[in-house]
Amino acid sequence: MKFVKDIALGDPSTNNQNFIDLRLRLMCCRYWLLDLWDCHDMVFPFWRLYWNKNSGGQLIHQNTVYDMDADHIYIIPPFTSFSSQFKKNHRYTTGIHVSGKQFTSNINESDYSNESLIHFFVHFNLGVPFDSVYPGILKIEMTIYLKERLEYLTERLKIENKNFKLTFNLKLQAFIKEALTNIGPELWKTTIIDERVLKVIRYVEANIEKKLKNTDMSDLINMAPNSFARLFKSEMHVTLHNFIQNRKIAKSCELFEHTNKSIEEVAYVLGFSDRYHFSRVFKSVTGLTPAVYKSGRYT
Template identity: 40%
Template sequence: MAGKLSEEIKIDPSTVHQNFKELSIKLFCCRYWILEEWECDDLKVPFWRIYHNSIGGSTIRFKNSTVPLNDENILIIPPNTSFSSQLKRNFNFSDESIIGRKFIQTDNLASLKSNGRVDHFFTHFSLGYPLDFVANTIYVITPDDTIGHLLKEIKKACMTDQITSMKESLRAKQLIEACLLNLPDEIWDSGNIDHRILKSIQFVEGNFRRKITNEQLADMANMAVNSFARLFKMSTRITTQQYILKLRVEASCHLMHHSNKSLDEISYECGFSDRHHFSKIFKKTMKVNPSDYKKQLKMVNGISE
């Protein structure tokens, strides 16, 4: 008789250890709306973005290149990539404007196009370290049948306010994964990341709302403070305190998108010392005051025209 098998063999009979890469998609927003004007400079934020328009007419300017938004293109924009947008006017960095509203079920693309407007799908998300630290650029991919179907269903969910349901949240993440699979393999190569930096980042991501000092992180890594700070910046291209503030701003964006909390409540919950400090850091990062950002969200949601 062969006898009973061990629990380990029954669960996984292979002796080959597999170490999979971590991927954690954190959605900040997923929206479908109508643009009448979209003239903006330096649209640089600390999270990923995916853009798709069915109607052509708007463009993105990145460095010396102009990229059209239309039905044949999907734009994937890594964090901290600075670019400008244009719809009706030539680029004028001193005269910015966003005019738009939510795309609703009674709207149709033909009518929008005849009136000089465009539809605009966008989703904002983060992937965590090290995937949020890839090179600043803009990737343009052509949607295949799978991505095209996902876009159609997600846009419908945005119009019917079902996008935050479990099923549609999974679909939105499926779209993100399908788009990311089209990016070149080399951008995901983070090399051999020092385990002390990985451990400190995991700690920061779980505790960024609290006060965290370089001394505390260096002590956890069993390193001198200056040596730890240098290694952290070499690995992430930003300082530890900049990374903490990045996470706090991302958390504040998430609360503004998905709660009715006041800015005072948000600033406190995200770990800022006070409302003034929150506003200062938010504007430095997002190029807009948190109060104006919140007003724009109301416009996008169709609360105001």
């Protein structure tokens, strides 16, 4: 048998096709009973997907209150400032206060449906440039497909919530992607950006551990620093400096979720001068200290 080296020979068509490289990166997926969900002015550098099986949960964004129900999924893009609360147990007006427990197969949902929020959530990233969209809270109507996937995912999370098999991973990714297809094209218009800016964004992603300077970025695309700074701000609606900080904090969240690195180690890996500098930037972006984020005392 002869191995065919030219992969193009395997396609009988001469019509070239262009596909979008979507790099979905899962950070966490959990199914909880929440007794308290008083979280105020949260901002995170990743996507969040929420679904409550019962009523009583609320999301607030720019003075708009979303009463959550089981017939809708709620998706929050990166860097959206929002708050949440459980109406039956609303105690705090500032800060982040969460209490509850993770579902197990020994817990009967019906025993808690009147006193706790039955809460499913996923944190994920989509990669460049799809993590740079306009902020907001997106309300997605539940479909039969999404409901079936949710039933499978939540039942599996009661049994195993750490070492997921391939089937679970594939179905979770399919669930997220299907939910995203229901958002509509208007959200993704913000990802159509200047090629020069996109080249710099890709460089930032590939070299996130380095100390990145504005002059180095402008040299990549042969532009004067001030001219490129104006172009970047007009395309991304954020300064290059703040964009780099945001991406470093996004990477730090990923490291906290998927490694056992300490705060000091993460600060060093991402090119911060010390833990204190890293902590100041982390809190300015997320509203949390790295220690609180690392502890998982939020949802």
